[in-house]
Amino acid sequence: MSVTEEEPQGTIVERPIRLDYDYTAGTAQSRFLKGIAQGKILGEKCPVCGKVYVGSRGSCPTDGVATGGEIEVPSKGTLTTFCVVNVQFAGQSVEVPYASGYILCDGADIPLMGLVQEVPIEEVRMGLRVEAVWADELGPTLNSIKYWKPTGEPDADYETYRHHL
Amino acid sequence: MPERVAITGVGQTKYDTARPDHSIAGLCREAAIRALEDAGVTWNDIDAVVIGKAPDMFEGVVMPELYLADALGATGKPMMRVHTAGSVGGSTALVAAGLVKTGIHKRVLTVAFEKQSESNAMWALSMRIPFQPALVAGAGGYFAPHIRSYIRRSNAPDHIGILVAVKDRKNALKNPYAHLHLEDISYEKVAESMMIWDPLRYLESCPSSDGACAMVLSSEDAVTGDRAPAWFAGSAMRSEATQFAGRDQVNPQAGKDCAKEVYRQAGITDPRREIDVAEIYVPFSWYEPMWMENLAFAPEGEGWKMTDEGATAMDGDMPINPSGGVLSSNPIGASGMIRYAEAAMQIREQAGEHQIDGVRTAMGHAYGGGAQFYSMCILTKEKP
């Protein structure tokens, strides 16, 4: 609070608001999450531009048409860019510091967000090759991918992912 | 033939972490009354009211135009509520301007606000439905990776972000409405502040503010007030999808297209030379150089040089955010309208200590979402 003592401190009331929702993932996302529950990353192809979307919400955002035709992409790819989070935010269970970034799976045209671990934080870099580390118990949620770890392969050439930044 | 639209009144609240002295309506009123007074009009002179704010979850009031109708003197009048994410302050002003431009109304009051102290923005923004990942740590966590991409692409030196943060906070010391008045701001202070979202430091990020901004927009035959108005010479909105294959997240096409369109309308061919001052939506330091390129003030990859050379300082050739910008005050829903209002204040020579001399053309800019929504205007002293 930056309010100083001279300033008026008006009456403050508390208003708890609770709302319950029954969310619908949608058909495309349900297909994707079903794959995740089986330890598979499923992409969907846009019938117009041919781009492969992972975690599609059901449409190709540039063509506005339904994506379809499941394509399994490897749970391995390139860290295109990232940030290192050094502050513990409320509701965040991961220990700081951690690297959070975009992982472009091989063969996919859109990255997934994920954590990068099993590597010293100062060695996390753009172009790092990473693979998914799956949770012991898989379920229809992205938390099934615990994090991504380096594969040990040489870094991806900047040219291979610069158009995904 | 569309009508010319003038900004004849501007009002802002004092921005702060919390404004415990006001209800939500009271906060909006503080700005609205100032705008009416500046324009020399009363509630009776207003034909319609257009309000804007970011997600309703910030205050937990659904479609608050309903509750705010009385406070904004809207009874018996048309009232609208715009929501285009962070660009909303700008889009709200443009929707309001449209009502005048088309001749539907003579004088419209437009108000944008956010009372972030009612909740926690980090909570509202990071809220995810169950099957979506909860990795993003607030807006900084979203934008920091794209900043890293920019640095990689442009080979910009690390200190550029710090320069922006220091400059905007120093400017804010000249703006009585600004939220952050960091008297002891310095390069070292920013450099040593916590690296929250590496490559983004704490002091390179915007605060969370309560506040409202309001403007009175008038048609040519309804201009009032003691002070000459600022005229809209160009205005545009552009959107693209949040995430799509091949999306340029550093230099988004929608931003480039939007700028091109406002320049075309205003007859601007060399923005850096022809625009005297710009209020640009920079919530994180590095977005200044990024937008310099997006808005064609600098060639691609060279925006950081403008910051580095001091061109964007108040005494530079292209002053950016003399008000202190979003880095110094961020009532999210209002932040875009504040950019427009500050641009108008520069034209109308009412910016006080942060006034730039001889402003004839000014730009207002807002962006929102994952940098996929844009709203921009060019304001001029001369009637377009």
Next chain:
Amino acid sequence: MSATRDIAVVATAQSPAIRKDERRNEVEILMPVVHDLREKAGLTQEDIGFTVSGSCDYLQGQAFAFVTALDAIGPWPPIDESHVEMDGAWALYEAWTRLQYGDIDTALVYSFGKSSPGDIRRILTLQLDPYYLVPLWPDTIAMAALQARALLDSDGVTERDLAEVVARSRKNAKDNPNAQLKGDVDVEALLKEPEYLSPLRKHDCPPITDGAAAVILAAGDRAREVTDRPAWIRGIDHRIEPHSLGVRDLTDSPSTRKAAEEAGVGNGKVDIAELHAPFSHQEIILKRALGLGDDVNVNPSGGALASNAVMAAGLLRIIECADRIMSGQANRAVAHATSGPALQQNLVAVLEGDN
């Protein structure tokens, strides 16, 4: 109003009204509607000058819920686009305004609402004064019931009149393939139903609906290129009233009356009217405020009592009018949309075919 450019609805599309779409998310509900729409108009997204939508984050329970909806449109190259956190009817108003600038000739308006994921009655409580009202958690039906009682107390309106509105809605909805509640119901049987939130019975209240709707507007000659018989928007206006029920005359709708005057409802014979009356008694209040006689066919689609996709229901009234004008069934129609507790805010549009 001095806006002079002739603007028409030239194509419309809507999803079927569904109680609960458990399979599809908002994008997936909206996408086929938009495809159908553009196909009917023979236009691609690149032919559209301006795109605008109306929706409510809280229905979806997520901030920026409207953002992903854009994925259904395919906004590439980047589009001139805006969004109102209001019913789609107000999005259409913004589009109509935008077309008056004169630099573009077409606009796409869409709206979507899934009322099923959350408790819609509770969500809409959050529209109310956050200091005095929300702590008591009065819900939308309660607010409407207070209005209904005021109307029943005031003059000749009876519970039978309310039941007749419901019976006609259900009957009319039989001809509407998209409607949710339809069929022949007997007024006497309706009156025997128990009270739900007295004086309202369950059938006096709208169903819970998931759905989406969209229209294309076009100006002048462009409108005639798209369709032989555009539904011209001859007037459109909207007004708001004070928020608190306690300071209003609940038996009247002065904002509707004012909007109707501005839109020119009285300037000619009205063939049909589609009124956004989620509660039966509101149709009676609106009909009076709009000055509609008994010769006007009110809510031939069944109206909001038959299907009520919140945020799209107002836009749907314009669509239902436009459809009947474009098909030649009607020549002059009045569409109405509402927002807020007990008809706080109202929009009125007059649509006409070429004579």
Next chain:
Amino acid sequence: MEYTYTRSVGPVIERFFAGLGEHRMQGIKGSDGKVIVPPVEYDPFTGETLTEFVDVGDAGTVTTWAWVTDPRPGQPLDKPFAWALVKLDGADTGMLHAVDAGDQSKMSTGMRVRVRWTDDNVPDMGSIACFEPEAG
């Protein structure tokens, strides 16, 4: 989704809430001189800032009502009750609250009701439990 919002109320609502804590009902004079209860910061019809507080009674007349058989979470009563607009003595507008009438047959437009106060002295709406029929 669950969150507790912290609302600053501003001077008018603050004063009304403070009065409730002392079991005192107040209204505010509108631009046309009519007394609005609960007091609003701005005139609903002219938008003028209102400042003139007026004490009103804690009893009044029901102008309209609706009977709730199934109370919902958070509502003032957890047994069947009536929502009502109550025009308090000395006021010109209706105030929305619950009436604990026991049975729908006890409710009628024009009936007299009185505030049932609580001992809750937190400056908020909580000081009013509900209204109850005056004679009963």
